Structures are given as C-alpha cells and as structure tokens.
Amino acid sequence: MLQIKRAGHSTLTTPDIERMVDYFTRIVGLNLVAREKGRAVLATKSGPEAIVLEHGSAVDAPRLSFQVAPGSDPGELVARLKRAGIKCERRSDITPGIREVVTFADPKGTTLEIFADFGFAPDDPTFTGVMPLKLGHIAYTCPDVQGLVKFYCDVLGFRVSDWRGDFFAFLRCSRDHHTVNFLRDDRAAIHHIAFEVRDWSDIKRASDLLAKSNIKLTWGPLRHIIGHNIAIYHQNPDGVVIEFFCEMDQMHDEELGFFEPRPWHQDRPQRPKVWGDDTLSNWWGPMSHSPNRTNAAATKPSAAAAAQFAAIHRTPAAAPARVRNEQKKSRPKKSRR
Ligand SMILES: [Fe+2]
Numbered sequence: 001m002l003q004i005k006r007a008g009h010s011t012l013t014t015p016d017i018e019r020m021v022d023y024f025t026r027i028v029g030l031n032l033v034a035r036e037k038g039r040a041v042l043a044t045k046s047g048p049e050a051i052v053l054e055h056g057s058a059v060d061a062p063r064l065s066f067q068v069a070p071g072s073d074p075g076e077l078v079a080r081l082k083r084a085g086i087k088c089e090r091r092s093d094i095t096p097g098i099r100e101v102v103t104f105a106d107p108k109g110t111t112l113e114i115f116a117d118f119g120f121a122p123d124d125p126t127f128t129g130v131m132p133l134k135l136g137h138i139a140y141t142c143p144d145v146q147g148l149v150k151f152y153c154d155v156l157g158f159r160v161s162d163w164r165g166d167f168f169a170f171l172r173c174s175r176d177h178h179t180v181n182f183l184r185d186d187r188a189a190i191h192h193i194a195f196e197v198r199d200w201s202d203i204k205r206a207s208d209l210l211a212k213s214n215i216k217l218t219w220g221p222l223r224h225i226i227g228h229n230i231a232i233y234h235q236n237p238d239g240v241v242i243e244f245f246c247e248m249d250q251m252h253d254e255e256l257g258f259f260e261p262r263p264w265h266q267d268r269p270q271r272p273k274v275w276g277d278d279t280l281s282n283w284w285g286p287m288s289h290s291p292n293r294t295n296a297a298a299t300k301p302s303a304a305a306a307a308q309f310a311a312i313h314r315t316p317a318a319a320p321a322r323v324r325n326e327q328k329k330s331r332p333k334k335s336r337r
Pocket residue numbers: 137139192194243
C-alpha cells in the first residue's frame with residue numbers, strides 16, 4: 001500500500017485555454033508558472049502547483065497527482081503497486097515542480113500521478129484574486145462508490161471520514177476531513193474542485209470579488225454538516241464547479257479518532273460515521289432549514305433547495321451557456337450611474 005500525504009495538482013482539459021488561464025490567475029488568484037503551446041501550469045501563491053490546464057475538445061479532469069513521503073524510491077513504489085496487481089509506469093518532468101512520477105489508473109479511469117519530491121514554484125509578488133492557501137479536495141461522481149473507496153483505502157492509504165447513506169463518501173489522507181469525495185452517479189466525472197482559504201473573511205472577500213466579476217454563487221455561503229466547512233460554490237467559465245472553503249474538520253490524531261471541533265459538532269466527540277440519507281447538506285445558509293423543522297419530512301430539502309443542490313451536480317458540458325446567460329442578465333445596465 002502507498003501512503004498518500006496530500007493532493008498535488010488536478011489536470012483539466014479545456015477547449016479555451018486562454019480563458020481558463022485568465023480565470024485561474026485573475027479570479028482564483030493562482031500563479032502562472034509555465035505556459036507552453038496547449039498547456040499551462042498554475043500554482044498557489046505559496047508555491048505548490050495546483051492546476052494544470054491542457055487543450056482538449058471536452059471539459060474533463062483526466063489526471064490527479066498525489067504526494068507520498070519525500071525521498072520515497074519510485075522503483076520501490078512500482079514494485080509495491082505491481083505486487084498489488086496494478087499496472088503502472090514511470091514518467092518524468094510532468095511539471096516544473098515534479099521530476100518523477102509513477103502513474104496508474106484508478107477504477108473510474110482517472111490517471112493518478114504519484115510523486116515523492118517536489119520543487120516549490122518561484123515567488124509571485126502579485127496580489128490578485130482569491131489567492132487560496134491550497135488545492136483542498138477534489139470530488140468525483142462514479143457508479144461504484146464502494147469499489148472506489150476500497151481502492152483508495154487499500155492501495156493509496158486513505159481513511160474514510162464519513163459517509164452520507166451509501167452513496168456519498170468522504171476520504172482523508174491527512175488531518176483534513178476529506179481530500180477526495182465520491183458521489184454515486186451513472187457517469188464517472190469531475191463533481192467539483194475545492195480550494196482552501198484562510199478564514200471567513202476570505203470567503204466574504206471571494207464572494208465580493210466573484211460578484212464584481214459577474215460570477216454568481218451557485219450555493220452558499222453556508223456551513224456544511226458533514227465536514228463542517230464554511231463554503232461557497234460557483235461555476236468557472238468551463239462550467240466546472242469550484243468551491244472555496246475554510247474551517248474544515250481536522251483529525252489531529254488518528255489514534256484519538258475524533259475530529260477537532262471547528263467550532264462545535266453535533267456529536268461529542270465527532271467521529272467518522274454514516275450520516276442518514278435525510279441529513280441536511282448544511283447547518284446554515286441555503287438548504288439549512290425548511291418552514292417546519294419539527295416535521296420529519298421537513299428535514300429533507302425543499303424543491304428550491306434541491307434545485308440549488310442540483311446546480312452543483314450539473315454536468316460541465318451543459319453549464320457554460322446557462323452560466324453566461326445568468327451572468328449577462330446580472331450585469332448592471334450601462335445607463336445606470
Ligand atoms: Fe467540497
């Protein structure tokens with residue numbers, strides 16, 4: 001088994017790479033560290049690479065990198081994977097910061113790129129956009145969540161933090177409540193990409209920046225119940241859902257086995273568990289309540305709330321036209337002061 005320590009970068013394909021470079025630098029506030037024909041590499045201002053853009057006819061997220069312990073021998077990683085019956089290969093110089101990876105496919109078809117050593121991107125002195133701390137988590141849909149969870153735990157060393165029913169799993173590889181999450185759906189696809197920001201004031205600043213850029217929030221601000229993170233969601237120009245979050249649950253000590261309150265929890269202590277199907281998506285914010293909370297049925301989202309939830313499930317290909325239309329409608333008329 002490998003022992004993943006953190007997510008590296010997500011590789012996204014896009015039909016319009018210039019538009020996405022503009023979005024990730026000017027809105028998200030990443031640092032452009034490499035730009036080649038049909039390809040761009042972006043890092044957070046603090047140095048770790050977070051997003052690789054590649055030109056493609058369809059919007060997709062075909063690859064995801066993870067870091068194992070620095071100094072790990074790639075040859076030994078290959079041997080371990082082969083003993084587990086996994087076909088893999090070594091590749092080199094995939095980004096400016098990553099010289100060597102071992103790659104293989106996970107059961108839903110995403111290519112994983114495992115690296116041990118990493119060079120931080122050079123300092124970017126500009127102060128632009130949201131400027132998240134790091135790539136926090138990546139969520140996917142897939143038909144067989146149970147099989148995928150078993151693979152991530154058995155092969156990559158992830159631990160299960162929580163389940164919602166039997167259809168939504170949250171897995172951790174570090175203190176963070178989740179670095180990947182998997183939601184059952186007929187189709188394997190990217191669900192959303194989440195960046196961690198410092199605190200609630202950064203969420204407020206991000207909301208203002210998005211509004212000023214004519215990008216509407218599709219959900220939030222809110223505090224989730226599973227993971228307890230404060231979050232906002234929007235769609236990028238390709239229709240991929242992007243989350244900014246802070247205050248996610250942390251498990252500081254695996255032996256103690258409970259999450260640190262941030263700032264409080266429903267259970268005392270809050271341990272990994274299976275939450276009921278009827279658990280609300282968030283404690284406050286949109287979908288956090290209904291007109292009659294005393295009625296058992298009221299714990300289920302209203303039709304309007306369900307529509308909001310569906311908005312973040314929208315497939316990327318279907319989203320851009322809708323987003324552009326909504327943003328066009330929301331632009332102030334020129335005749336106004
Ligand atoms: Fe998320």
